[in-house]
């Protein structure tokens with residue numbers, strides 16, 4: 001029997017795709033530069049079905065590639081080397097919501113916002129939510145959020161996904177089922193924090209099938225602020241000053257002038273199109289303290305030459321503000337064929353010089369690079385605009401992006417704040433980590449997946465699957 005025939009012996013026919021026309025949409029994720037057609041895509045609906053699928057694929061020596069909604073921005077769920085994609089989207093049941101203990105048990109394919117919506121609909125549930133809020137949250141899965149250790153707009157105060165995952169069920173590369181942590185977190189887990197290790201492993205250790213996650217109280221009182229600046233440097237310095245003053249806003253996001261104009265043209269929120277930078281700040285807590293914090297933040301922005309600071313406590317204005325921010329990447333679709341979102345973390349105090357260097361690299365490569373990013377976390381997202389029908393533009397973009405990331409490493413930063421390494425940043429891992437650390441990472445991978453069966457060639461270099469996106473040579477347009 002062929003692999004596909006065997007897969008059809010354990011799953012219904014409509015849950016095993018192998019027709020090239022059906023496979024086309026699974027050739028890439030949100031990082032559209034890395035493309036490969038999978039040999040098949042399967043849609044198991046239970047842990048037992050995932051296990052049966054994995055056993056078949058392992059027996060045939062086929063690469064196994066976990067996939068949630070495919071919103072990843074690093075090529076992590078693309079199946080190179082004729083791999084088979086194991087999608088979790090049919091595993092979308094919310095198994096338990098326990099408000100008393102503030103936990104939920106979910107299958108890996110549950111969408112991020114679906115959980116908070118279901119919680120809010122329960123008696124007494126309106127005050128709780130699942131806090132990680134990547135801008136993709138209406139589409140991305142909780143399994144994918146855990147695998148990438150996703151952040152989001154409110155990461156500054158709420159932290160990343162791993163801080164909200166208490167337990168994980170995962171199918172390993174031999175089809176066995178690992179259960180670690182649980183509703184009480186890693187105190188159930190023995191000596192090592194295995195859920196913590198699995199979060200951020202980008203599907204290279206196994207396929208997450210179920211998760212126990214925290215539900216936390218939502219902010220009840222808040223203030224949102226929009227501070228408009230005439231230079232990016234002033235906005236960046238305001239961010240550093242606010243944190244240095246001992247405050248911890250719930251969110252502190254920045255859009256540069258090019259991004260503000262793209263978002264305003266698309267969504268008409270009311271941002272000034274003359275702005276060179278806009279800071280979106282949210283404070284939460286209790287009323288009188290909020291008023292004091294808001295006046296302090298306003299004073300800092302004004303000291304850093306803010307042209308205007310808008311303050312609001314209106315929930316609909318707040319919702320519109322975050323909708324505009326979360327739609328920022330989408331707004332670029334109106335002005336560019338393709339875009340590549342980069343993701344690095346730098347010390348907050350270096351933000352101004354990093355944005356300056358990105359602008360220089362844009363000029364050197366003849367590229368437009370608008371930015372919308374989590375300024376409070378020092379997590380930058382320069383977005384490279386290009387046309388993916390033109391290979392020289394693709395290569396030019398990759399070379400420029402590499403320059404930006406290497407610069408971020410040189411000044412003490414790292415190559416990913418939240419989107420992960422995937423295949424996109426793989427070549428930079430040895431540049432970021434020393435030999436001893438890389439060897440230790442490989443030993444961890446081998447302990448879970450000795451045959452390099454699951455998502456090899458992502459996150460860590462592999463001798464089994466190698467993907468080269470960057471072609472050597474000069475690709476800057478003359």
Ligand SMILES: Cc1cc2nc3c(=O)[nH]c(=O)nc-3n(C[C@H](O)[C@H](O)[C@H](O)COP(=O)(O)OP(=O)(O)OC[C@H]3O[C@@H](n4cnc5c(N)ncnc54)[C@H](O)[C@@H]3O)c2cc1C
Pocket residue numbers: 029030065066067068069070071072073075076077088108133134135136139140141142143144145146147148149150151152153202203204206207208209329330418419422455458
């Ligand atoms: C418009 C837009 C905005 C975004 N904003 C943010 C943001 O604010 N913050 C942020 O962190 N990210 C953001 N992202 C990136 C992306 O949405 C996140 O990385 C998200 O967590 C991916 O979830 P997914 O279900 O789409 O996973 P996929 O893209 O399907 O997979 C991502 C990685 O996780 C692995 N994986 C997926 N499911 C499993 C599983 N069940 N078990 C094991 N491995 C698995 C895959 O193999 C792959 O390596 C954004 C993306 C887009 C397109």
